[in-house]
Amino acid sequence: MANLIDFLQHQNLVWHGTGNAPLSQRLVEKQSSGYDALDACLEGGFPMPGIVDIQCQLGMGEVALLIPFIRAQTRLCVMINPPANVNAHALKHQNIATELIWVLSISEPNNALWAAEQCLKSGVCSSVLLWHQALQVHQVKRLMLSAQTGQSLCCLLRENRVQVGSLPVSLSMQLSPRSEGLNIKVTKLKGGWAKPQITLAWSLLWPQLITHSESERSGQVLPFASTARR
Amino acid sequence: MLWLYLHFPQLQLDGLLAQSAPLPPTIIVSDKQHVVVQLNDAARQLGVKIGMGLGAAAAMSTSLSVYEFKVDHEQQRVEELAQWLYLDTADIHISAPCGLLLKVSNMLSLYPNLTHYLETIQARLLPQNVQYHYGLGHSPLAAQLLAQAGYDKIDEDKASLFAAVGKLPIDALTLNTRQKQQLLRVGIKSVQALLDIPLVELGRRFDTELVQYVGRLQGKLHHPVEFYQPTETFQRDLILLFELENLTYLTKPLYTLLLQLEAFLKLRDKLTLEIVLTLVQRDAESLCLKVGSAQGEYRAKKWQELCQLMLERTQLSAPLQAITLRVDEFCESHNQNEDLFSEPIGTMTHAGLLSLLRAKLGEQAVYGVTVLPDARPEYATSRCEPSVQALHSSFTENKASLLRPNFLLAQIQPLHDKVTLLQGPERISTGWWDGHNIERDYFIAQDEQLRRLWVFRDRQQRWFVHGIFS
Numbered sequence: 001m002a003n004l005i006d007f008l009q010h011q012n013l014v015w016h017g018t019g020n021a022p023l024s025q026r027l028v029e030k031q032s033s034g035y036d037a038l039d040a041c042l043e044g045g046f047p048m049p050g051i052v053d054i055q056c057q058l059g060m061g062e063v064a065l066l067i068p069f070i071r072a073q074t075r076l077c078v079m080i081n082p083p084a085n086v087n088a089h090a091l092k093h094q095n096i097a098t099e100l101i102w103v104l105s106i107s108e109p110n111n112a113l114w115a116a117e118q119c120l121k122s123g124v125c126s127s128v129l130l131w132h133q134a135l136q137v138h139q140v141k142r143l144m145l146s147a148q149t150g151q152s153l154c155c156l157l158r159e160n161r162v163q164v165g166s167l168p169v170s171l172s173m174q175l176s177p178r179s180e181g182l183n184i185k186v187t188k189l190k191g192g193w194a195k196p197q198i199t200l201a202w203s204l205l206w207p208q209l210i211t212h213s214e215s216e217r218s219g220q221v222l223p224f225a226s227t228a229r230r
Numbered sequence: 231m232l233w234l235y236l237h238f239p240q241l242q243l244d245g246l247l248a249q250s251a252p253l254p255p256t257i258i259v260s261d262k263q264h265v266v267v268q269l270n271d272a273a274r275q276l277g278v279k280i281g282m283g284l285g286a287a288a289a290m291s292t293s294l295s296v297y298e299f300k301v302d303h304e305q306q307r308v309e310e311l312a313q314w315l316y317l318d319t320a321d322i323h324i325s326a327p328c329g330l331l332l333k334v335s336n337m338l339s340l341y342p343n344l345t346h347y348l349e350t351i352q353a354r355l356l357p358q359n360v361q362y363h364y365g366l367g368h369s370p371l372a373a374q375l376l377a378q379a380g381y382d383k384i385d386e387d388k389a390s391l392f393a394a395v396g397k398l399p400i401d402a403l404t405l406n407t408r409q410k411q412q413l414l415r416v417g418i419k420s421v422q423a424l425l426d427i428p429l430v431e432l433g434r435r436f437d438t439e440l441v442q443y444v445g446r447l448q449g450k451l452h453h454p455v456e457f458y459q460p461t462e463t464f465q466r467d468l469i470l471l472f473e474l475e476n477l478t479y480l481t482k483p484l485y486t487l488l489l490q491l492e493a494f495l496k497l498r499d500k501l502t503l504e505i506v507l508t509l510v511q512r513d514a515e516s517l518c519l520k521v522g523s524a525q526g527e528y529r530a531k532k533w534q535e536l537c538q539l540m541l542e543r544t545q546l547s548a549p550l551q552a553i554t555l556r557v558d559e560f561c562e563s564h565n566q567n568e569d570l571f572s573e574p575i576g577t578m579t580h581a582g583l584l585s586l587l588r589a590k591l592g593e594q595a596v597y598g599v600t601v602l603p604d605a606r607p608e609y610a611t612s613r614c615e616p617s618v619q620a621l622h623s624s625f626t627e628n629k630a631s632l633l634r635p636n637f638l639l640a641q642i643q644p645l646h647d648k649v650t651l652l653q654g655p656e657r658i659s660t661g662w663w664d665g666h667n668i669e670r671d672y673f674i675a676q677d678e679q680l681r682r683l684w685v686f687r688d689r690q691q692r693w694f695v696h697g698i699f700s
Contacts, residue, residue, distance in 0.1 A: 059681035
């Protein structure tokens with residue numbers, strides 16, 4: 001009997017309850033991104049632990065895309081080298097506890113990677129938002145190992161660039177703005193199939209922001225439309 | 231009353247010996263007369279003797295390394311030893327410059343016998359790597375004389391102890407030369423001869439100072455001693471054997487200091503939040519490095535890691551001669567209220583991570599953000615100390631939310647691009663009380679790359695960009 005179990009284990013035919021495995025070997029969980037359309041596209045949400053590569057220009061809602069995810073976490077969110085000052089006031093109005101936000105400004109790129117690694121593996125951070133332009137394959141691998149140790153998510157935010165080869169990330173997305181909403185093209189999803197592009201309406205990213213075109217389309221311009229809808 | 235005197239003949243040399251085992255022939259000379267006061271075995275084999283002049287000693291060998299005798303260094307070391315011995319014995323008197331006087335009688339009620347007490351003291355001194363002689367006596371002076379003569383025997387009997395003191399020559403007494411000569415002139419050559427003369431007779435021939443001295447030696451007169459009170463700070467100096475130019479070589483000497491700190495803190499069950507490391511450089515200002523640990527730490531290994539990160543960022547302007555480790559404040563260790571059963575993720579706490587990041591990147595690099603009650607957007611958000619508390623409070627849903635950009639530009643910039651206004655205006659007109667008054671109409675705008683910007687128009691109808699809806 002013992003022999004048989006050994007044999008089956010050797011063949012990887014025995015399923016071990018994932019609950020008993022050490023955290024670092026547990027399966028990747030999906031954490032909801034907070035947007036139904038995106039969740040459906042990503043087969044459940046952001047991979048945790050994992051590395052999400054977001055390619056976008058500054059100012060098209062890349063942080064707003066992550067806001068519902070950050071809100072749902074109880075551990076720290078560390079922002080490393082954000083392109084401008086983080087506005088605590090905005091975070092507060094999006095119901096994020098500002099105590100959970102740490103900001104790191106580091107001039108040396110290698111130090112920024114070091115800090116990201118430390119935060120990811122510390123176990124006290126749920127997510128690290130890293131603004132970094134040039135990443136190498138081995139650097140991403142190190143970040144991945146750290147993320148697994150600390151059960152955390154690392155978001156790499158960088159501009160659209162032609163990257164030679166692909167980085168070993170768990171999820172890669174390209175964001176581009178359209179007039180009707182934010183276009184998301186998933187270029188890589190570990191363990192998933194190729195997905196069609198989706199577009200998140202601007203009203204989902206910023207519920208309070210009612211553009212004129214929208215109000216015109218709805219046919220009636222009510223001065224207090226925004227408050228009534230909420 | 232029984233006293234124990236510990237005499238440390240070569241404290242400064244012991245400090246050098248502790249750093250590396252095979253020391254080249256080394257002598258320590260007094261700073262004024264340049265006379266050899268301490269020497270190691272290698273120097274002794276060359277024929278150097280205590281009391282020899284520097285010139286004569288230098289003539290013995292070319293490879294002699296010479297250090298200057300520093301009294302304050304020895305005194306400090308004696309104090310450290312007193313602090314160390316305070317763990318085992320209560321009444322300690324620091325006898326300048328290099329001796330400790332312990333009151334034994336009171337302590338014998340805690341220890342089974344004198345042998346056991348002495349063994350405890352000796353075991354305590356062992357890790358300190360110091361050479362010492364001890365002597366017992368029924369008066370402080372008698373114990374001191376025996377220790378300085380290298381008596382080193384356990385004996386409680388009053389008569390035999392005084393007999394041992396009596397055998398010492400007059401030269402061994404801590405009197406000035408004039409008094410010694412006076413005694414020798416009248417034919418008193420040993421201490422016993424001096425003790426045989428009744429005090430009254432002695433008073434007739436000699437001055438009161440000598441009478442006092444003999445009275446105290448016999449234990450007949452009161453000998454005032456001031457007992458040591460341990461200070462609540464930690465400071466250790468280390469003079470390096472060689473001048474260091476590369477800070478990576480500092481690892482080992484620093485670790486020995488940190489181990490002492492660990493022992494110090496462990497015994498008191500305390501932690502410290504900050505250690506101050508002073509690097510003494512040759513002909514240059516000393517560098518003062520502050521290494522912090524936000525959660526409090528006592529372990530030498532952890533401090534070593536943090537110091538290492540700090541030293542990596544440090545530039546020496548001149549070779550390093552000595553280091554000092556100083557800790558002024560201590561804190562209680564606080565229990566971490568964590569779940570016993572849930573599996574810990576990672577190995578760190580908030581404070582641990584914070585101290586690690588700050589040690590490597592500097593104090594300013596890590597900060598939190600907080601909201602201030604101000605209507606002006608640039609004052610409504612501010613940097614603050616990162617929170618090191620794990621948050622468990624339920625965040626209350628904020629209903630009346632304003633739309634604000636996630637990023638604010640560090641500097642307000644004039645708007646040059648063509649934009650379409652999406653929403654607005656929202657007028658903010660406030661701040662007249664402190665000179666930074668603003669009157670702005672804020673709009674949400676979209677530029678040609680479809681970026682969402684937070685722009686405003688001021689009173690003079692000029693347009694500026696203030697934030698980015700990222």
